[in-house]
Amino acid sequence: MLEVLSEHRSFGGTVGFYRHFSESCNAPMRFAVYRPPQIEAGPLPVLYFLQGLTCTEENFMVKSGAQRVAAQLGLLLVSPDTSPRKTGIPGEDDEYDFGSGAGFYVDATAEPWSRHYRMYSYVVGELPLVVAQNFPADSARAGICGHSMGGHGALVCALKNPGRYRSLSVFAPICAPSRTPWGQKALARYLGDDPEHWKAYDATELVSKGPIDLPILVDQGLADPYLAEQLQVDLFEDACAACGQPLVLRRQEGYDHGYFFIASFIESHLRHHARALTGQAEAD
Numbered sequence: 081m082l083e084v085l086s087e088h089r090s091f092g093g094t095v096g097f098y099r100h101f102s103e104s105c106n107a108p109m110r111f112a113v114y115r116p117p118q119i120e121a122g123p124l125p126v127l128y129f130l131q132g133l134t135c136t137e138e139n140f141m142v143k144s145g146a147q148r149v150a151a152q153l154g155l156l157l158v159s160p161d162t163s164p165r166k167t168g169i170p171g172e173d174d175e176y177d178f179g180s181g182a183g184f185y186v187d188a189t190a191e192p193w194s195r196h197y198r199m200y201s202y203v204v205g206e207l208p209l210v211v212a213q214n215f216p217a218d219s220a221r222a223g224i225c226g227h228s229m230g231g232h233g234a235l236v237c238a239l240k241n242p243g244r245y246r247s248l249s250v251f252a253p254i255c256a257p258s259r260t261p262w263g264q265k266a267l268a269r270y271l272g273d274d275p276e277h278w279k280a281y282d283a284t285e286l287v288s289k290g291p292i293d294l295p296i297l298v299d300q301g302l303a304d305p306y307l308a309e310q311l312q313v314d315l316f317e318d319a320c321a322a323c324g325q326p327l328v329l330r331r332q333e334g335y336d337h338g339y340f341f342i343a344s345f346i347e348s349h350l351r352h353h354a355r356a357l358t359g360q361a362e363a364d
C-alpha cells in the first residue's frame with residue numbers, strides 16, 4: 081500500500097511524495113513522483129532519477145527544476161530516497177558517505193547491511209512494479225538518469241540490464257567506485273573486503289565487458305571539486321572508447337558538483353530521454 085505524504089500542483093501536473101514498505105529493503109522506503117499534465121493521454125514514459133550522497137527523495141524534485149520541461153514532454157519522473165532509513169543498524173546515521181543517505185545502489189552482502197541495504201534490487205526490480213501499480217506508467221518505456229552516487233547507480237543499473245532502460249544519462253557520476261575513496265569505503269563495507277566483488281557495481285569495469293545498445297550522455301563540471309579524486313570520468317571515457325560504447329561526454333567549463341549545475345543542464349537531459357522514449361519531434 082502506498083502512503084501519500086504530500087502532493088503539490090506543479091506546471092499543470094503534480095509532484096508527490098510517497099512511502100511504502102519495501103520487500104527488497106525490508107524497511108519503509110520513500111520516493112517522489114512528478115506526474116505531468118498528459119496523464120489522461122494514457123501510460124507515460126518513465127524517467128528514474130537516482131540522487132547522490134546525503135540526498136533524500138526530495139532534493140531532485142525541489143532543486144533541479146525538471147518539472148517545467150517534463151510537463152512539456154509528458155515524462156513521468158520518479159526519484160527514490162538514497163537508502164533505507166531508521167533500520168536500527170548501529171551507526172547507520174554516523175557518516176555522510178556511508179549508511180543512510182548513501183546506499184550506493186548495491187545489494188549489500190555483508191552483515192549487518194545485507195538485512196536492509198538492497199537498493200539495487202529496489203531500484204531495478206521493486207520500485208518499477210510499485211510505480212506501475214500506482215501511476216500511469218508505461219514500464220516498457222523507461223529511462224534512467226542520476227547524479228554523482230546516483231550517476232554511478234544509473235550507469236550500473238543500465239549496464240547490468242541491457243534492454244531494460246531505453247535511455248541513459250548522468251551528471252558527474254562516480255565512474256570507477258572500486259578505485260576511488262567514496263566507492264572503496266562503501267563497497268568494502270556493503271560487499272566485503274574482496275575488491276573482486278566490487279567490480280559488479282563499477283561502471284568502468286562493467287562497460288569494459290562490452291557496449292550496451294544505448295548512447296550514454298554525461299555532463300561533468302570542470303570546477304567540480306570531486307572530479308579528480310572521486311569521480312574519474314576520464315577512466316570511464318577510456319573504457320567506453322576501448323570497447324566501442326557510444327558516449328557523449330560534455331565537459332562543462334566552470335560548473336561545480338551541485339544542483340545549480342544540474343538545473344543548468346536538466347532540460348537537455350530530459351530531451352535526450354524523451355527522444356528515445358517517445359520519439360517526439362518536440363523533444364528536439
Ligand SMILES: N[C@@H](CCC(=O)N[C@@H](CS)C(=O)NCC(=O)O)C(=O)O
Binds near residue numbers: 135229338
Ligand atoms: N560535501 C557534501 C558531499 C555530499 C554532496 O555533495 N552531495 C551531493 C551529491 S554527491 C548532493 O546532491 N547533495 C545534496 C544537495 O545538494 O541538495 C556534504 O558533505 O554534504
